Amino acid sequence: MFLSKFEHPIDSKGRVSLPGAFRAALGGEEHVFCWMSFDGPFLEGGGARFLEKLSASIEGFDLYDDARIAFAQAIFGAARQLSLDSTGRLGLPKDFSDHAAIDKTALFVGLGDRFQVWAPDAYAQREREARAFAAANKNKLQVAGAKP
Amino acid sequence: MFLSKFEHPIDSKGRVSLPGAFRAALGGEEHVFCWMSFDGPFLEGGGARFLEKLSASIEGFDLYDDARIAFAQAIFGAARQLSLDSTGRLGLPKDFSDHAAIDKTALFVGLGDRFQVWAPDAYAQREREARAFAAANKNKLQVAGAKP
DNA sequence: ATGGTTGATGGGATAACATGGGATAAGTTG
DNA sequence: CAACTTATCCCATGTTATCCCATCAACCAT
Structure with a gap:
């Protein structure tokens, strides 16, 4: 699972290191899926398993359900499959770093099944909110399997 | 699966490159199925698997159900099987590019099981809406298998 | 304190993708 | 049946994403 946060520089070729722990969490996959979040100025990412989870959820809608199309456009339409080189770097598309206001360094934040990529300052603020x-809502963290 | 979006020019012969990632998603098929969407000014496309999925859904209606006939006419009646050349280009029928208001470049948008083809400006607007x-509806993306 | 391992950063080479063109075969029309 | 049009197929080339190699730093074990 994707844990912790790591801050890495972006080099002159637009490459950035995926944290070694995230590579381990990917379980040998040589690509990550990544897209500009529809929910704010950050990137979302994950491995094939997370994409499968999203796909299964989206396929729960009927073939021409407006929600299905909108989610597919906002996620799959925006996603890129980014290859990792032998040392675990990926090329960050310029429009991705623009969306997240990432300039020189990227902050990778593990969220368990997925990760996010932020500009470090933007995440500092978000972390306080989280x-x-x-x-304020710790009682909502239920034991798994309990009825809501 | 069809991911990402790619913008490609249409050449003087009316040919346009299918993105290399879409060719990979087709799994070796040398044709794509494509039709003018009944749902707006864009094209829909996919491989044999998506056509099968549509066919299975449409065959859920009785043989002479008006809905079945209408869907079959709107999709199968409009669809073309377009061949891909060795470098992955297809010839875009003029009535298709007219329907989608595609002039010089076509934007391919992957939606997982299928793709859409848009005029870039039209899709920019649509993407904002999506x-x-x-x-606004992220809560509808449920864990697959969960009861709503 | 030292050596080994792992992760991260520097660079360069290659092949896949996309774009340019032309040839051929199939279909249509007169 | 011949001529024309168009869809299909094939070849060549440039760009860049992808892949590979080397080095350094940090951490951990002895």
Whole structure:
């Protein structure tokens, strides 16, 4: 699973290292899937398993359901399959770093089944909000399998 | 699966490159199926698998159900099987590019099981709507198999 | 304190993809 | 049946994404 956060520079070729722990979480895959989030100025990413999970959810809608098409466009239409070189770097598309306002360094944040990529300053603010939300809503963290 | 979006020019012979990633997603097929969408000014396309999925859905209606006939006319009646040359180009029928208001370049958008082809400007607008919808409805993306 | 391993950063080479063209075969029309 | 048109097929080339190699730094074990 994708854990922790790591900050890495982007080199002159637009490459950035995927954290070694994330490579381990990918389980040998040599690509990551990555896209500009529809939910804010950051990137979302994951391996084939997470894409399968998204695909299964989207395929729960009927073939021409407006929601299905919109989600497919916002996620699959925006996603890129980025190859990892032998040392675990990926080329970050310029429009991706623009969307997340990433300039010189990228912050990788593991979220378990997926990860996000942020500009470090933007994430600092977001992290404060997430911690405040978690503190206010900790009772919503249920035991797995419990009925809601 | 069909991922990402790619913009390609249409040459003087009316040919356009199918993105290399879409050729990979077709799994060796040397034709794509493509038709003017009944749902807006864009084209829909896919491989044999997607045609099978559509066929299975349409065959859920009775043989002379008006819905079945209408869907079959709107999709199968409009579809063309377009061959790919050795470098992955297809000839875009003029009525197809007219329907989608495609002038000089075509934008291919992968939606997982299928793809769409748009005029780039038209898709820019559509994409904003899709992202706004996805952001407003992200709670509808459920874990597959969960009860709604 | 030292050596080994792993992760990260520097660089360069290659092949896949995309774009240019032309030839041929099949279909249509007169 | 011949001429014309067009769809299909094939070849060549440039760009860049992808792949590969080398080196360095940090961490861990002895």
